[in-house]
Amino acid sequence: MASTSTLPTPARPVTNPPTGSLPPIPTPKPRRSLPAAPDTRSASPYRPSGLRTPSSPKPSLRSPLSSSNSTSNLSTVRSASNGRTPSSPDKSLRRTISIASFPQPPKAAGSSNRPSTASSVTGVPASGSTGSGTGTGSGSKPKRGSRLSTGTTSSYRSSKTPSLLNGSADGKSILADARDPEASPGHSRSSSAQGSCSTSATTFDDVDDASTAKGGEGGSKKEMKGNVIVSVRVRPDAPNGETARTHGEWSVEGRQSLVSYRGKEGGDYYYDNVFTSHENNAKVYDSAAKRLVRRVMEGYHGTVFAYGMTGTGKTFSMQGTATSPGVIPLAITDIFSFIRETPHREFLLRVSYLEIYNEKIHDLLSAPAAGSGPAAQQEEIKLREDSKRGVYATPLKEEIVQSPTQLLRVIARGDHSRRTSSTQFNSRSSRSHAVVQIVVESRERVPSNNAQDKRAGIAPGGVRVSTLSLIDLAGSERAADDKERRTEGAHINKSLLTLGNIISGLSDSKEKQASSGDGRHLPYRDSKLTRLLQPALSGNSLVSILCTVQLVSGVNANTGETLNTLKFAARAKNNIVSHAKKAEEAYGAGGGDSGSRVLLERYRMEISALRGQLDTQAKAQAEKELKWDEQQFEKEAHARHEEQVLEMQLARTALKERIEHLNRLILSSKSTGVNNHGSMSALGRLSRMSSIDNGTRSLRSSASQSTLGAGYSHSMRPISFMSVTSNDPMPGFPGGSFGHEEEDDMGEFGDGKASLQRQVTALQADLGDKNRYISTLERRLLQARRSSHSRMSVGVKSTTSTIAEHPDSSALLREKDMEINELRIQLDDKDRMLAALRSAARHRDLAAITGDAQSPDLALAAKGEIPTAPNSPPTTSHGSGPTPMDKGASPMAPPPLPAHLRNGDGEGERDRKRNMDEVSKMLDEMIQGRVEGGHLERDSLGAVKNTVDFSRRVSTSAEVRGLKPSPPTPVPTAPLPASPPK
Ligand SMILES: Nc1ncnc2c1ncn2[C@@H]1O[C@H](COP(=O)(O)OP(=O)(O)OP(=O)(O)O)[C@@H](O)[C@H]1O
Known part of the structure; x- marks a missing residue:
């Protein structure tokens, strides 16, 4: 079994402590006798506190102090010391630094394999059976509990006190053997905790609590001691790492954690771990630091530091190399492994890196200006003390790290800034103490089933803050030749001396x-x-x-230095008492580890605050977007509405135009006088009557003005009509208004019984249409002529050639001319008809005024013997000469009566007859003229009909490009009644 499992063995006091370059421990003050508990050690000129006496022979729960202070032990020590160092009774250096004097663990009290301390203290005074070198002689392996240190030989034994660091504090025997086969080799370490030693020590509760419960200071003290691990590492002599097991007077037993010196002032030194020169960094880490690192992750503070003479491998052990990583990189790997293995907690890591050079603190992570030293432009860093944080440097940069790589990079950056120089013993000697501090914040995660709390960032527990300090001290050295080295060395040595003094003083x-x-x-x-x-x-x-240490024999041996280091280690193990507790959990940013330093809490709060802000912003954004969408929708709806309104307006306009057009067509159709039965209306008849009124003005221009400009409205009297009737209001239509009656009389209109006035109106409308059409044609014609002219004027040949080359154009022109002529003729016909109608109307009116005696005529007319207009007023019997109205005769006017039917009024009768004859003649002439002109032809019955082929004309005109006028109101083709025979 490994040496770590062995039980404590009694220590052998060192009779002659080695001397070296380490400054001597201050001269102890004479120990005062305490009245309450008189100390028998006061009789001794040596400081008994520095000597670790063997434990009490009986396993007990007494404290180490009580054990070490027991009279028997002290007497043993004193006697041993006195016996061994008679020549130096007044030497201030502590004589005995025995780790092996730690009390035995309570639970192991009954263990049979644990040797009694009494029995182990066999080697007392110089009479020891083994004598110098006994037990460590060549080839003889000393056994624990039986090792003797006699004469000038001392034996320092490391106890395996149950502790947080050896995994046996609760007696669950989770002993972390440094030689645990599970430990990974340094070269192939994985970041997984599986590759590392078991850390079941995490099952421990607070040691202090447990030990207190066990009842007493003794148990507590024992475990506290177990919280300090002291290891010694022997550096190989040769670069290849090969070192003889024995170095002259030195011998190293790794399995027994023993270093023995058989020279003058020699002795056996036992520690928690002794690493031979064959053992690599991984082994060192696993045995010396791994558990401590895991404990730090659980909430304890932990400190690892390397101490030793310059060039002995401190930096090599702490930092290692690329192929053999040291304590720092391996600790970093383990930290992140632990985090991965602990999903129920969340962690935050921050790291700082400082060095103490010539008693000044420098921040190795604050990037100095290029070319300047690390100290340049750096604010002086001071040490402060806080009840929660303890002693800390400020201002010091702390970097939050999230991965092993990041953390290693940060530390590598710091290493780069660290001061190193070449010394006698080390070409790259660290000239400063370097301190890496990794602060670990952790707390329980919110249970996953409570999503609401998780969102709100509410954690069930507080934040625990612990610190891992990894320190590579500068090496103690002899005075150097170089002044700068000397100054550095002085500072280094002074600080190390102080450290040694304090550790020594801890016992006191x-x-x-x-x-x-x-x-x-x-x-x-x-x-x-x-x-x-x-x-x-x-x-x-x-x-x-x-x-x-480096165990070198010969002239260059630094035996004194080495012994000093070994003694320092022994003193540290013996004197440092750790009552480390898990850090308290801090709740909120204001509690625990200086409140605001707890970044995890601060970040958590910040995260929840930011999350709240994010939610608010997201909500506001959503509302904004919704509003914008609504606005857009409204805008689109508005635009759509406007479009629809526009479309409707257009549609209405189109419909109105259509209606207008249709109305016009209807009226035009009606104006032709063709009723549903195909009979010719009076209007139809009238439309074909020519007027002989030579003085009648052409209605064309006025009609054009009225119909083209003012449109066609029932409520508006055509200007042409006004012009015709302005000086001659139509009889029978008082006031000249016939709007309403016009509507009412539509039926009559179709039956040929329309009033004269309406016929005139219809004719006016018809005339208007025609005028429009004519003017359009005229315009087109004009344009055609102009373009033709322009074409013809292009060249000399153009005139003939154009006509010759464009026979179609000339033909078209001719056709258009003909069409215009025809229309003019029609217009003239209508003018004449109008004139005739007016004339007839006047005659009728005159007759009505002057010939009241014509009632018998009227009566006859009523009997149908005489044709008469249905609404014709009674004619007068005035036989006065011809009036202007006599020139025309209305077809509705009663025809002249036969002479035998008259009342002897031969004069009047003659006048009438003459008038009638005149009218008949006029009409006959007109018809005859048309017939001769080829526009009308007579049928077999003597009726006339129109011969103009309108369909041909329309199609012809339509053939003209761009000229599509509305077809003119066709001239009724109904046969006109034959003019009465003369
Ligand atoms: N265990 C070891 N195995 C192999 N080489 C080692 C070992 N220990 C130290 N060395 C080598 O010895 C030399 C000095 O080591 P290192 O710089 O670590 O000593 P140091 O104690 O830190 O010195 P200083 O106090 O001057 O800084 C280095 O080259 C290092 O590689």
């Missing part, structure tokens, strides 16, 4: 505390290093000390 302090309750003042403030290490040294932290 404990003893004093135990006896009087008053602790002795320790000079922590004498150096920056000890000030910074104060929390760890005073018991608030788990401690692991790695002392490096």
Whole structure:
């Protein structure tokens, strides 16, 4: 079994402590006798506190102090010491530094394989049976519990006190053997915890609590001691790592954690771990630091530091190399492994890196200006003390790290800034103490089933903050030749001396505390290093000390230095008492580890605050988007509405136009006088009557103005009509208004019984249409002529050639001319008809006024013997000469009566007859003219009909490009009644 499993063995006091370059421990003050518990050691000129006497022979729960202070032990020690160092009774250096004097664990009290301390203290005074070198002689392996140290030989034994660091504090025997086969080799370490030693020590509860429960200071003290691990590492001589097992007077037994020196002032030195020169960094880490690192992750403070002479391998052990990573990189790997293995907690890591150079603190992570030293432009870093944080440097940069790589990079950056120089013993000697501090914040995660709490960032537990300090001390050295080295060396040595003094003083302090309750003042403030290490040294932290030595024989041997290192290690193990507790959990940003330092809490709160802000912003954004969407929708709806309104307006306009057009067509159709039965209306008849009124003005222009400009409205009288009737209001239509009656009389209109006025109106409308059409044609014609002219004027040949080359154009022109002529003729016909109608109307009116005696005529007319207009007023019998109205005769006017039917009024009768004849003649002439012109032809019955082929004309006109006028109101083709025979 490994040496770690062995039980404590009694220590052998060193009679002649080695001397070296380490400054001597201050001269002890004469120990005062305490009245309450008189100390028998006061009789001794040596400080008994420095000597670790064997434990009490009986396993007990007594405290180490009580054990060590027992009279029997003391007497043994004293006698041993006195016996061994008679020549130096007044030497101030502590004589015995025995780790093996730690009390036995309570649970192992009954263990049979644990040797009695009484029996182990066999080697007393110089009479020891083994004598110098006994037990460590060549080839003889000393056995635990039986090792003797006699004469000038001392034996220092490391106990395996149950502790947080050896995994046996609760007696569950989870003993972490440094030689645990599960430990990974340094070269192939994985970041997984599986590759590392079991850390079932995490099952431990707080040691102090447990030990207190076990009843007593004794148990507590024992376990506290177990919280400090001291290891010694032997550096190989040769670069290849090969070193003889024996180095002259030195011998190393790794399995027994033993270093023996058989020279003058020699002795056996047992520690928790002794690493031979064959053992690599992984082994060192697994045995010396791994558990401590895991404990730090659980909430304890932990400190690992390397101590030793320059060039003995401190930096090699702490940092390692690429192929053999040291304590720092392996610890980093384990930290993240632990985090991965602990899903129920969340962690936050921050790291700082400082160095103490010439008693000044420098931040190795604050990037100095290029070309300047690390100290350049750096604010002076001071050490402060806080009840929660203890001693800390400020201002110091702390970097939050999230991965092993990141953490290693940060540390590598710091290493780069660290001061190194070449010394006699080390080409790259560290000239400063370097302190890496990794602060671990952790707390329970919110249970996954409570999503609401998780969202709100509410954690069930507080934040626990612990610190892992990894310290590579500068090496103690002899005075150098170089002045700068000398200065550095002086500072280094001074700080190391102070450290040694404090560790030595810890024993006194404990003893004093135990006896009087008053602790002795320790000079922590004498150096920056000890000030910074104060929390760890005073018991608030788990401690692991790695002392490096190089065992060289011969002239260059630094035996004194080596022995000093070994003694320092022994003293540290013996004196440092750790009562490390798990850090308290801090709740909220204001509690625990200086409140605001608890970044995990601060970040958590910040996260929840930011999350709240994010939610609010997201909500506001969503509302904004919703509003914007609504606005967009409204805008689109509005635009759509406007489009629809526009479309409707257009549709309405189109419909109105259509209606207008249709109305016009209807009226035009009606104006033709063709009723549903195909009979010719009076209007139809009238439309074909020519007027002989030579003085009648052409209605074309006025009609054009009225119909083209004012449109066609029932409520608006055409200008043409007005112009015609302005001076001659139509009889029978008082006031000249016939709007309503016009509507009412539509039926009559179709039956040929329409009033004359309406016929005139219809004709006006028809005329308007035609005028429009004509003017359109005229315009087109004009344009055609102009373009034709312009074409013809292009060249000399153009005139003939154009006509010759464009026979179609000339033909078209001719056709258009013909069409216009025809239309003019029609217009003239209508003018004449109008004139005739007016004339007839006047005649009728005159007749009505002047010939009241014509009633018999009217009566006859009523009987149908005489044709008459249905609504014709009674004609007058005035036989006066011809009036202007006599020139025309209305077809509705009663025809002239036969002479035999008249009342002897031959004159009037003649006049009438003449008038009628005139009218008949006029009409006949008109018809005849048309017939001769080829526009009308007579049928067999003597009726006339129109011969103009409108369909042909329309199609012809339509053939003209861009000219599609509305077809003119076709001239009724109904046969006109034959003019009465003369
Ligand atoms: N165990 C070891 N195995 C192999 N080489 C080692 C070992 N220990 C130290 N060395 C080598 O010895 C030399 C000095 O080691 P290192 O710098 O670590 O010493 P040191 O104690 O830190 O010195 P200083 O106090 O001057 O800084 C280095 O080259 C290092 O590689």
